[in-house]
Amino acid sequence: MNDAPLVIKGGYVIDNHGLGRSDIAISPEGLITQCENDIEISSDQRVIDASGLYISPGFVDLHTHLREPGNSEAETIVSGTRKAALGGFTTVVAMPNTSPSIDCTSMVHEIRALAKLAVINVEIASAITLERKGEGLVNMKAMADLGVVMFTDDGNGVQDSSIMDKALSYAGELGVVVAQHLETNSISTGGLANLGPISQRLGIPGIPASSEEIMLARDLILLKNRNAKYHAQHISTSGSLEIIEIAKQRGLKFTCEVTPHHLFLDDSLVEKFNPIYKVNPPLRGTMDINEMRRGLLEGTIDAIATDHAPHTLEAKEKSFSEAPCGIESLDIALGIILKTFGLDIKDQIDAGKFVRVIDALTTRPRNIISKSRQTSLLSVGARGDLAIFSLDEKKEVAKERISPYGGLNFFGKVIYTICGGKVVVENGVGNW
Amino acid sequence: MKNLIAIDDLNKSEILSIVKRAEVHIKNELKVTGSLEGSTVVTLFFEESTRTRMSFEMAARKLSLGVLTFSKSTSSMTKGESLRDTIATFESFGVNALIVRHSSAGVPKQISEWTDLAVINAGDGAHSHPSQALLDIVAFRSAIKGEIPNIGSFSRKDPDDFSGLKIGIVGDILHSRVARSVARAFSKLGGEVILCGPPTLLPNFWQEFQMVTDLDSVISEFDLVMPLRLQLERASGGFIPSLSEFRHRYGLTTDRVEKIKDSALILHPGPMNRGVEIDSLVPNDPRALVNFQVRVGVPTRMAILEHCLKRDYENE
Numbered sequence: 001m002n003d004a005p006l007v008i009k010g011g012y013v014i015d016n017h018g019l020g021r022s023d024i025a026i027s028p029e030g031l032i033t034q035c036e037n038d039i040e041i042s043s044d045q046r047v048i049d050a051s052g053l054y055i056s057p058g059f060v061d062l063h064t065h066l067r068e069p070g071n072s073e074a075e076t077i078v079s080g081t082r083k084a085a086l087g088g089f090t091t092v093v094a095m096p097n098t099s100p101s102i103d104c105t106s107m108v109h110e111i112r113a114l115a116k117l118a119v120i121n122v123e124i125a126s127a128i129t130l131e132r133k134g135e136g137l138v139n140m141k142a143m144a145d146l147g148v149v150m151f152t153d154d155g156n157g158v159q160d161s162s163i164m165d166k167a168l169s170y171a172g173e174l175g176v177v178v179a180q181h182l183e184t185n186s187i188s189t190g191g192l193a194n195l196g197p198i199s200q201r202l203g204i205p206g207i208p209a210s211s212e213e214i215m216l217a218r219d220l221i222l223l224k225n226r227n228a229k230y231h232a233q234h235i236s237t238s239g240s241l242e243i244i245e246i247a248k249q250r251g252l253k254f255t256c257e258v259t260p261h262h263l264f265l266d267d268s269l270v271e272k273f274n275p276i277y278k279v280n281p282p283l284r285g286t287m288d289i290n291e292m293r294r295g296l297l298e299g300t301i302d303a304i305a306t307d308h309a310p311h312t313l314e315a316k317e318k319s320f321s322e323a324p325c326g327i328e329s330l331d332i333a334l335g336i337i338l339k340t341f342g343l344d345i346k347d348q349i350d351a352g353k354f355v356r357v358i359d360a361l362t363t364r365p366r367n368i369i370s371k372s373r374q375t376s377l378l379s380v381g382a383r384g385d386l387a388i389f390s391l392d393e394k395k396e397v398a399k400e401r402i403s404p405y406g407g408l409n410f411f412g413k414v415i416y417t418i419c420g421g422k423v424v425v426e427n428g429v430g431n432w
Numbered sequence: 433m434k435n436l437i438a439i440d441d442l443n444k445s446e447i448l449s450i451v452k453r454a455e456v457h458i459k460n461e462l463k464v465t466g467s468l469e470g471s472t473v474v475t476l477f478f479e480e481s482t483r484t485r486m487s488f489e490m491a492a493r494k495l496s497l498g499v500l501t502f503s504k505s506t507s508s509m510t511k512g513e514s515l516r517d518t519i520a521t522f523e524s525f526g527v528n529a530l531i532v533r534h535s536s537a538g539v540p541k542q543i544s545e546w547t548d549l550a551v552i553n554a555g556d557g558a559h560s561h562p563s564q565a566l567l568d569i570v571a572f573r574s575a576i577k578g579e580i581p582n583i584g585s586f587s588r589k590d591p592d593d594f595s596g597l598k599i600g601i602v603g604d605i606l607h608s609r610v611a612r613s614v615a616r617a618f619s620k621l622g623g624e625v626i627l628c629g630p631p632t633l634l635p636n637f638w639q640e641f642q643m644v645t646d647l648d649s650v651i652s653e654f655d656l657v658m659p660l661r662l663q664l665e666r667a668s669g670g671f672i673p674s675l676s677e678f679r680h681r682y683g684l685t686t687d688r689v690e691k692i693k694d695s696a697l698i699l700h701p702g703p704m705n706r707g708v709e710i711d712s713l714v715p716n717d718p719r720a721l722v723n724f725q726v727r728v729g730v731p732t733r734m735a736i737l738e739h740c741l742k743r744d745y746e747n748e
């Protein structure tokens with residue numbers, strides 16, 4: 001709960017409905033109470049001057065690895081949610097590939113307890129199968145009753161088609177989302193980078209696009225007979241987009257996401273043999289990237305999800321074959337995405353594109369995990385979760401950072417993050 | 433101080449200057465004056481290869497270099513020391529060059545980003561094996577120049593330019609660092625490289641070189657044939673139906689060797705699987721440089737060490 005009611009004045013407002021001008025008032029209970037021009041200010045209200053800034057619903061990340069418990073040297077729930085807040089996120093979905101995995105109710109309670117110290121909302125994803133081994137289903141009903149929003153074995157795809165079919169069947173009844181890390185192990189095993197001219201020239205074992213596409217096609221075939229909510233995680237190939245387009249055109253209902261790095265970085269970077277570019281699915285070719293961008297702008301790809309996957313420095317200094325996969329981008333995702341779509345030059349912004357990109361960070365991912373569909377997140381009665389950012393200021397990424405983005409800078413700096421009416425980021429700095 | 437990670441680190445004239453320096457060493461029977469005395473190299477073989485390691489160490493000793501040998505099995509890396517820590521340790525010893533072999537592609541390149549010492553790649557995964565490619569050029573040129581007893585039919589005006597020559601590399605191209613380096617090196621000198629093997633063992637996305645699956649349709653055009661060592665586990669991995677099928681289609685059998693031009697040469701990077709990619713008697717063919725090839729290893733690696741370490745001395 002916030003001490004004083006808030007009024008955010010003078011900014012541009014952007015959400016799935018468009019770009020405009022409005023002030024926003026938030027109650028001490030953390031709900032939006034007014035959303036209109038020229039809100040009158042009473043003396044007890046705290047005013048945030050947003051002139052020249054953009055106000056959007058707080059970003060929702062469907063794919064966040066917070067690493068706790070099990071690898072808290074790499075990240076904790078507190079450190080990860082702080083990075084998220086600095087990036088304008090007010091909700092993250094914590095992936096279950098912790099150690100031990102989130103695959104039972106006691107683990108959900110444990111994450112909830114740890115998340116009490118988080119500065120933003122932490123939603124929980126459970127594994128689909130026990131220990132993410134792809135064999136026995138978790139107790140989905142009990143987990144759903146505890147408010148788990150998603151089921152995924154992320155890090156692993158569910159290899160066994162019969163198990164996946166049963167998971168979809170079970171989840172259909174419960175109305176929960178089953179999300180898939182698309183990877184066919186019999187094809188991908190041993191691979192380290194996108195199979196293509198670059199990996200073959202360098203002699204790096206390749207991961208074919210078919211590893212992803214075969215599992216996607218299989219899941220959609222299973223989904224036809226199951227009334228379940230299905231979500232394809234981090235799609236990366238033009239072939240996946242093609243499959244999704246065909247299935248959606250034929251009326252199959254499901255959703256999918258793409259990561260900032262699969263929109264922004266291509267596989268020529270692995271030429272440096274630096275494990276900071278090692279990620280799963282791998283960075284793909286320029287044709288794939290262009291298709292991911294098209295799919296996102298056309299709305300075929302529903303959401304942008306970071307797949308924030310932090311590792312320690314020591315882990316990323318191993319050989320390319322031994323180093324773990326993962327790129328982290330929670331705090332800079334907005335800037336990367338705006339740059340990707342040419343939305344980082346204020347005078348030349350294509351409003352339609354801007355709206356779609358913000359929708360992919362906010363309303364669409366929110367609706368993927370919501371029980372009830374919300375048409376507007378910036379309306380009276382909605383949660384006071386906001387990201388307020390500047391297109392005049394750059395977010396600089398430290399050169400020393402173990403990241404493909406080290407040394408770069410991006411327009412689209414988050415100035416305020418407001419979560420449940422609480423100002424958690426102020427002037428670009430965490431309030432903690 | 434220079435690195436030699438891949439053939440792409442060298443331009444044509446650098447390749448020729450290393451190769452010609454190696455030829456001088458052969459002529460002088462490996463006796464060197466004005467050596468690199470005072471410098472030390474360390475061989476870091478994370479993947480064991482006694483033959484290549486000893487060849488580098490012998491080359492270093494011929495140049496009066498100090499030599500340290502790192503072995504993964506006896507070092508503290510087995511106690512969890514990282515690769516980067518290991519490199520830092522050698523840096524603190526004051527060595528001048530790291531000669532690195534690793535089963536994972538890219539490790540020499542990674543190491544070169546962490547250190548100012550010269551890094552020489554002695555083979556990394558399926559990526560690169562530049563010293564092997566350079567010694568193959570030395571052997572090939574010796575044959576061209578008629579310097580190898582009993583191999584003299586191949587005469588060319590200009591041993592510095594391979595244009596008009598067809599080089600066929602045969603077998604498991606996909607997993608071969610030798611193929612990648614040899615293809616690059618010979619094409620930098622103007623040769624036309626043709627990669628030949630079963631479709632499952634060709635890197636089909638890599639469009640820099642011509643790829644052929646039917647060896648018999650092209651073998652009579654080759655001026656140089658290089659069968660690659662076939663890892664015997666490729667059959668169990670489903671890449672080929674069987675070793676005998678591979679031999680039948682891609683092996684340098686006694687019958688198939690008949691189709692090779694009289695003027696052509698046969699090189700094998702070794703060690704050979706006799707009866708798989710090459711029949712037992714083929715190394716005795718007058719066109720085969722297999723035995724000579726082994727002898728050029730040390731002088732070529734001497735020239736590489738000089739190339740990588742020389743500037744130190746010029747600066748003194």
Ligand SMILES: [Zn+2]
Pocket residue numbers: 154155156181233234280281
């Ligand atoms: Zn994943």
